[in-house]
Amino acid sequence: MTTFTETRPTTDTLTITEAIETRRSIRKYVQEPMNQDDLHEILRLASLAPSAWNAQTWRFAVVQSPEIKEQLKAAAYGQGQITSAPAVIVVYSDMEDTLNTVEETAHPGMGEEGRTGARKTFEGAFGAQDVAQRGQWGLSQANIAFGFLMLAARGKGYDTVPMLGFNPQAVKELLGLPEHVQFAGLLPIGKRAEEGFPHHRHSVERITKFY
Numbered sequence: 001m002t003t004f005t006e007t008r009p010t011t012d013t014l015t016i017t018e019a020i021e022t023r024r025s026i027r028k029y030v031q032e033p034m035n036q037d038d039l040h041e042i043l044r045l046a047s048l049a050p051s052a053w054n055a056q057t058w059r060f061a062v063v064q065s066p067e068i069k070e071q072l073k074a075a076a077y078g079q080g081q082i083t084s085a086p087a088v089i090v091v092y093s094d095m096e097d098t099l100n101t102v103e104e105t106a107h108p109g110m111g112e113e114g115r116t117g118a119r120k121t122f123e124g125a126f127g128a129q130d131v132a133q134r135g136q137w138g139l140s141q142a143n144i145a146f147g148f149l150m151l152a153a154r155g156k157g158y159d160t161v162p163m164l165g166f167n168p169q170a171v172k173e174l175l176g177l178p179e180h181v182q183f184a185g186l187l188p189i190g191k192r193a194e195e196g197f198p199h200h201r202h203s204v205e206r207i208t209k210f211y
């Protein structure tokens, strides 16, 4: 079992441009623990992501236990970045929790009227949909926070690799998550111990039409 000692918070802070330019998938990490203040701050920054009606459907499960990471790795077909990283952030959407607690996301400035209005809006939009269908909408919101999370991590000097290569059912069972949740992805996070690959992307011209 790997044992870790606590590290000091990072003093690194990159601009948004630097964070985007220097983010790349990293699959080998320095064997030191994730600073817990940095981890909390990265999660807080990600939670500032926007969402339709401010629904904030995203939820995070942070795995730092070496034993649980081993099991998570098995659920991810043995991908080694999971146990190499000091922490893995599991990002998922819980649309049912969102609907059950919709008053929490109505802005306080809108008062009681805002809270009852929010419930009406959500019931009108999603009441007739089945759990899987509205779960898909919830996931589209959680994906925004997933993107914010990667850049927040990089902005604080950390590296990550987004992952969808895992068995969702196995991860739900391992973490005790409800059946209806949908995954944005797993995000191993830590300090890079490899260079990774430079960006290889379409040009703006290839992917854009200007009108």
Ligand SMILES: Cc1cc2nc3c(=O)[nH]c(=O)nc-3n(C[C@H](O)[C@H](O)[C@H](O)COP(=O)(O)O)c2cc1C
Binding pocket: 023, 024, 025, 026, 027, 079, 161, 162, 163, 164, 165, 166, 185, 196, 197, 198, 199, 200
């Ligand atoms: C949604 C998503 C799922 C991914 N799943 C995996 C994965 O399961 N395993 C892996 O090694 N990389 C995974 N990747 C990483 C991609 O291969 C990588 O982002 C892409 O090749 C671009 O490289 P870069 O991240 O270094 O810029 C995933 C990326 C995204 C965005």
